[in-house]
Structure formats: structure tokens, C-alpha cells
Amino acid sequence: EAGVTQFPSHSVIEKGQTVTLRCDPISGHDNLYWYRRVMGKEIKFLLHFVKESKQDESGMPNNRFLAERTGGTYSTLKVQPAELEDSGVYFCASSPGTSYNEQFFGPGTRLTVL
Amino acid sequence: RKEVEQDPGPFNVPEGATVAFNCTYSNSASQSFFWYRQDCRKEPKLLMSVYSSGNEDGRFTAQLNRASQYISLLIRDSKLSDSATYLCVVFSGGYNKLIFGAGTRLAVHP
Numbered sequence: 601e602a603g604v605t606q607f608p609s610h611s612v613i614e615k616g617q618t619v620t621l622r623c624d625p626i627s628g629h630d631n632l633y634w635y636r637r638v639m640g641k642e643i644k645f646l647l648h649f650v651k652e653s654k655q656d657e658s659g660m661p662n663n664r665f666l667a668e669r670t671g672g673t674y675s676t677l678k679v680q681p682a683e684l685e686d687s688g689v690y691f692c693a694s695s696p697g698t699s700y701n702e703q704f705f706g707p708g709t710r711l712t713v714l
Numbered sequence: 715r716k717e718v719e720q721d722p723g724p725f726n727v728p729e730g731a732t733v734a735f736n737c738t739y740s741n742s743a744s745q746s747f748f749w750y751r752q753d754c755r756k757e758p759k760l761l762m763s764v765y766s767s768g769n770e771d772g773r774f775t776a777q778l779n780r781a782s783q784y785i786s787l788l789i790r791d792s793k794l795s796d797s798a799t800y801l802c803v804v805f806s807g808g809y810n811k812l813i814f815g816a817g818t819r820l821a822v823h824p
Contacts, residue, residue, distance in 0.1 A: 633811065642716070642816040643758065643801070656810060691757060693812075703812060705757035 602626070604706035606692050612712045618680040621709045625674070625694030632675050633695075633703060634667060638688035646690075649675060661686075682713045715740055718815035720802050726821045731792045735818045737785040737802030744813075746805035747778050749787050751798045752817065758801055761787075792822045 605624045613619050625632045634646040646665070647657040651672035660667070664683070669675040679686050689710050693703040720737045727733050739747075747764040762769065764776040764785050775788040785802055802815035 631810075635812075635814075642718070643814040645811040645813070648810055659811070702760050705759070707757050 604692055604694050604704050606690075606706040606709050608709060609707065610710045610712075612714065613682055614714050615684055616681045618678065619682055619711060621677045621679075621690055621692075621711070623675045623677070623692030623706060625692070626704055629694035629696050629704075630672070631695045631697070631701075631703075632669060633693040634675070634677055635691040635693065635705075636688050637691070638685070643691065646677075679711075682711075684713050687711055687713045716815075717741060717813050718802055718804050720815035720818050722816055722818060724819040724821050726823065727792050729792055729794060729822055729824055731822075732788065732790045733792055733820060734789075735787045735800055735802075735820075737787075737815055739783050739785065739802075739804045739813075741804070741806065741813075742780075742783060744804045744806055747785050748803040748805070748812075749774075749776055749785075750801040750803050750814075752801055753798050758803075758814075761800070789820075792820075794822050794824065796820060797822045 607622045630651050632649040635643050637643045645659040648655045649669045652669050666678045689708045691708045692706045695701040695703045718739050749761040750758040751761045752758045764778045766778045768777045773790045777786045799817040799819045801817045804813045
């Protein structure tokens with residue numbers, strides 16, 4: 601069974617540009633999460649989808665970040681315009697069910713904003 | 715104050731040593747607790763869940779003390795392959811999200 605996949609694995613952009621990250625969860629997993637780790641800090645929650653609905657987006661840093669999950673399958677996270685402090689590793693995770701189940705993480709997208 | 719606090723290490727130990735990691739969490743309403751392992755430039759992977767009664771998986775033993783809001787991980791007979799960052803993670807059921815500690819780095823040397 602395929603795991604969580606993320607694309608791209610690396611992205612280097614200039615300040616002010618736009619970047620879109622993609623996550624494909626494990627098939628059948630209704631829950632999809634985005635997390636971020638910036639240099640030297642802990643991994644932090646960004647938001648949670650249940651199917652196509654945003655369940656919790658309390659961790660989104662500001663309105664430059666937009667997450668979507670049309671059709672309840674894959675998700676995209678767009679950063680527009682990117683700032684230097686957006687650099688970090690963006691992880692996507694998925695899990696089945698409505699109560700806690702193990703969250704399976706993708707390999708992450710390493711974003712560098714110059 | 716961070717929600718989950720860990721000693722960042724690094725812990726440098728020889729093969730065969732026993733090493734213990736500790737973690738404290740601030741939200742007494744937290745429901746579930748875990749240790750994740752993260753290898754360099756890789757994603758976090760669940761190592762084991764942590765229960766009040768304690769649980770053991772081979773060389774690994776995890777313990778939870780709810781009264782003290784304290785979680786521990788003990789690794790016996792360390793192997794070179796145990797070298798990684800160990801993340802203390804709390805699941806906040808009310809918010810359905812994982813809250814991570816910054817991680818404790820372990821380096822096992824020959």
C-alpha cells in the first residue's frame with residue numbers, strides 16, 4: 601500500500617513568489633493534516649481536513665497560506681507571497697477514522713525562501 | 715512555556731548502553747501520548763504509544779505519569795541504528811492534532 605506522498609521534495613523560491621505544495625494521503629484516509637518545522641523549532645500543526653472540510657486551521661500562520669482539499673482526496677498548500685520566515689519543512693500526514701488513529705507522515709517538502 | 719518540553723541533548727552513548735529520555739507536557743487534559751522517531755531529513759515515524767501502566771516493545775519501554783505530566787522512554791542495549799531524534803508527542807483530543815516536543819537527539823557510537 602502506498603504511503604503519504606508529497607510533491608515537490610524540495611523547492612527554492614525568491615521572496616514574493618508563490619509556491620504550491622501537494623499532498624496525496626493514504627487512500628481511504630479521511631483525515632489529512634499539514635504540519636511545519638522551521639529551523640531549530642519543533643514540528644507545529646497547521647491545519648486539519650476531514651474529507652474536504654477544514655476541521656481546524658488554527659495553526660495557519662497568516663492569510664498568505666491557503667490550503668485546499670477539493671473532492672476530499674489530495675490537498676494543496678499555497679504560500680503567496682512567500683516570505684523568508686516561511687522556510688522550513690512542510691509535512692503532510694493522514695489517518696483514518698474519527699478518533700485518534702496513528703498519523704502517517706509523508707516525507708515532507710523542504711521549502712527555502714531566498 | 716512550551717506545551718511539550720524535552721531535553722534537546724545530544725545524548726552520546728556507546729553501543730550497549732541504557733539511555734533514558736524525559737518529557738513534560740503542560741495541558742492536563744491531554745489524552746494520548748506517543749514517542750516518534752525521526753531520522754535525519756526524514757519524516758517522523760511512530761515508535762510507540764505511552765500508557766499509564768507502562769508499555770514495553772523489545773528494548774524500548776515507555777511510561778506515563780499523569781499526576782506529574784511526565785513521559786519517559788528507556789532504551790536498553792543501544793544499537794548504532796537507534797541513532798535518531800526522539801520526539802515526545804501529545805495528542806490533544808479536543809483539537810484533534812498532535813503537539814510535538816522539539817526532540818532529543820541520540821547518537822550511539824561503537
